[in-house]
Each structure stands twice: as C-alpha cells, then as structure tokens.
Amino acid sequence: MSRLRTSIHASLLLLPAVVLLAAFTHVPAVRTFIGALYTTPRGKRPAVFVGLDNYRQLLDDPVFWQAMANNVWYAALTIPLSVVLALVMALAVDARLPGRAALRMAYFTPTVLPMIAVANIWLFFYTPGYGLLDQVLGLFGLPETNWLGSRDSALYAVIAVAVWKEAGFFMIFYLAALQTIPHDLREAAAIEGASRFTFFRRVTLPLLMPTTLFVLVNAVIGAFRLVDHIVVMTRGGPDNATALLLYYIYEIGFRFWDSAYAATLTTVLLAILAVLAAVQFLFLERRIHYR
C-alpha cells in the first residue's frame, strides 16, 4: 500500500471523530477565549471589542472570588476525604472480612445513582427538624439545624454529599490495584518480621501510587466539573455560600444570559484545568514509583 493511500485511509477513519471533537471541544474552547474579549450582544447592539475589560470586571466581582474560594475549599476537603475513604474501603473489602460482597455493594451503590437522585435523597436527609440527620441528633438532645440554609454549614453539607457519591467509585480502582500486588511480597515481609502497618506503609502504599495519581486527577476534574447537586440542593445559596465556579458560569450564562462574562469565567476554568494537566505531566509523573 502506498504512503498516500495509507494517509487517505487514515484521514477517512479519523474524519468523524475530528469533526465532532473540533465542533464541540476545540472550536468552542477557542471561541470562549475570543468571546471573553467582547461585550455580550444584546438585541440590535452587536458585540464590541473591549480587550481585557471583562477580566477587570471579574477581578472586581465579589461573587467570582466567593465562587473561587468555595471551589478551592470544596476541592481541598472533598478530594482527600474521598480518596482516603476509598483506600480504607478497598483495604476492608480486599481483606477476608465476613460479608465482604455485601460491603462492597454498600460502598459502591452511591456511584450508580444519578447525582440528581443523590441530591434529592440528601435533601430529605438534611431536612430541618424531621430529616433523619436531625432526628438522630435530636436523640442526643441537639437542636434543629438548617444544614443547607445556613451560611456556616451549607458548603460542608454539600461536600458530604460529594464524598458519599465519589468514594465508592475511587475504591474500585484501589481494589483493582490491590489485587495485582503479588503474594510473595507479603510472605517476604512476614519472614522479615514486618508488622502489618510497616508492610502497608513500605510496600502497599508505594505500589498504589500510580492508582493514587489516577484517582487524584479524576477527583480534581470532578471537583470542578460536577455541579448537579448544587443546582438541586442549594442553587448556590444561601448568599452564594455554595456557588462553585461551574455553577456560577451556568447562572451567568443561562439565567442572566451574559455570554461574554460567562466566557470570561469559562476561560478561568480552562486555565485551572490547563495548570492541572501541566502539574500532572511535569511534576507528579516523575515522583511515582512504577516498579
């Protein structure tokens, strides 16, 4: 087969994928950067080039800063909590516990539920006064709390939901990795007289590093991408206490129909993801032990 013919074959095979990827990922990403430099067209007024004005507006926008702070705090709590819990769950299910199949199911089930269903379930769980949480706390004589309605607790309430939904998902990857650890290592460690904790710290944990990286990357993307529960549970409230960046983009774009400012916010989100990708490739990849 000649080189030209190979190239033509390859292009035909790639054509549908390239067209679709360009149409819904690359072109919109570029148009986002450009759109952020213009005003939003309204009625008969067309978009006007304003340079960095939208970014100036962004720097002065307290809601943007609030959403950023919320998102960082949300990621900083959700990620370690769900990853550590995932590891604990995987170790528990991997060990020869009685009823481990049922346990694995209990941990994994939230993962198959739609986030909207999860949000509804927890909305009820949190209902002030008669939700299960307040009922249980009531047994200990604690007062009613409006978990989602108070500025102090709303973000934590939302974080709990995200951890509940995601830990079981990450557990699966740890479980897969644990099952590939060769049995001789355990025997060798036992002959050396290593305790279980030493074995875990010196053998299991390093061998799990690639999995941890994979899970971390997914968790970070998830923390910036998944806002379904915010839409249902709090709508970013009370007083923007649970507004995450993507939720704010959604509000600006589809409730205020300010597409230029939404594009500016989206650019920030894209920049965050780009930094993440760079960190993943340049920094973390090197520090991982691949046997």
Added chain:
Amino acid sequence: MSIADRPPGPIETIGAWLLGLLWILPLAYAVWTAFHPSAYATRFDLLAPLTLENFVAAWQAAPFGRYLFNTTVIVTMVLAGQFLVCTLAAYAFARYRFPGQSLLFALVLMQLMVMPDILIVENYRTMFALGLVDTLGAVALPYMASAFGIFLLRQTFMTVPKELEEAAIVEGCSSLGVLWRVYVPLARPVFVAYGLVSVSYHWNNFLWPLIVTNSVETRPLTVGLAVFSSTDQGIDWSIISAATLMTAAPLLVAFLIFQRAFVQSFMRAGIR
C-alpha cells in the same frame, strides 16, 4: 499463618461494617419513605404498612414514562455514536502511520481535561445556530467523539498481534474487513466495559440536558426528576422519594444483577 497475612481483627471488621451501614443509610432512608404512607415518612415503626401508592402518585403526577423513553433514546444514540466514531479513530491511531499523527493524538487527549460539560455556553450557541436546541440529538451529539473511548480502544487494538492482521489480508480482507473481523471481536470485553461506563454516565448526566432541553418531549429522566421535585409539588417527601427511586431504578437493578460485570468494567476502563 504470618503476621502480614492474618485475617483482620474484630475492630477492623466492626469498623468496616459501621462504615458500610453509614454508607447505605441515606439510600435505605429513601427506600423506607417511598414504600410507606406519608404518615410514616419520619416515624420508624417496623409494623408500618407497606404501600406502592407513592409510586403510583409520582407516575401519574409527571410524564415519567416519556422521560424514560427519552433517556433510553439518548443513551442509545450516544453509545452507538461512540462505538462507531471511536472505533474508527482508534484503529487509525493504532495501525496507521501518517504525518501529524502525534499532534492529532495530543489534540484528542485534550478532551480528557476539557470535556463538553464545561463548554456549556458555547455549545449551547452552536446548537442554537444549528437549530437543534430542544432535540434529543442535541443532548447526545457533543459526547459522541470521546477521547476516553478513542484512547481506551487504541490501547486495546495495539495489543492485537500483527500476524492475525496479515493472515486476514492474505485471506482477502479489506482494511475495514480487518477491523471488523479481527480487531473488534478481540476487543469485545473492552467494548462491554466501555459501554457500561458510558451508559451509567449518560443515564445520570444532568447539566447539559438541563440546558439544552425545555419540553417534556426531550427531557431525560434526571432533568424530569429535578423539574418534578423542585416545583409546585408542595413537598411530599414520600412521593419525591418514590420518583427518585424510579429514576435510579433501571440502572440500580441492572447493577445489582450484573454487579461483577459493572465493577470489573469500571476497573478495566480505569486502568490504562
């Protein structure tokens, strides 16, 4: 038996089970509420009468049948599109050499980070320009070319021995014939794994369908549920819980029946 190998002690067992109970509690609570009359929604009484009335009420209060149909159509379209588009592209990346290949592959991988879920504003404008807003196709289209699928299938295709391909060519197979007769059958477990992951993702997807649909004829179950539980129901938690379980049920039941396949699929799709 060695120290490192002995079965876990009672403290670890109890801890693991407490965590398991805690984990299943919110769901168990929703199930309790959905299957009991509203009077028992928050009162726990083992003798409380069981009822299916909440499910009947929810089913009659909103067009869940139509939503279920919409979700099924969307998920099927996404899956069929992904299988076709990703298989062709993965084959090109795995078995062809052409100029600009690595650059193109890098551009494809970009989508792992920048998913269509994030570019909602621009994608909405595209759909508007195409006149596709509020159609089932608009919900499915942005997800059909998936970097994840292309990557996964490419890795799989690369492990197929060249000799098999050469034998097929000697037998008179065309390029597409080789793909269809050699590569696709050998990659079957990966297709199953990818399919399960994709179906669970799109069955549960919410934000994009929320934006791009606005009528009963196009709304998937998730958006329908959100509309149903956010408005004018005069919050009756028993009915909302029933509706919630109905929405999650098809996938949940499938998961309970094919538990092993699900878990293994998620594992397989994750290890790359």
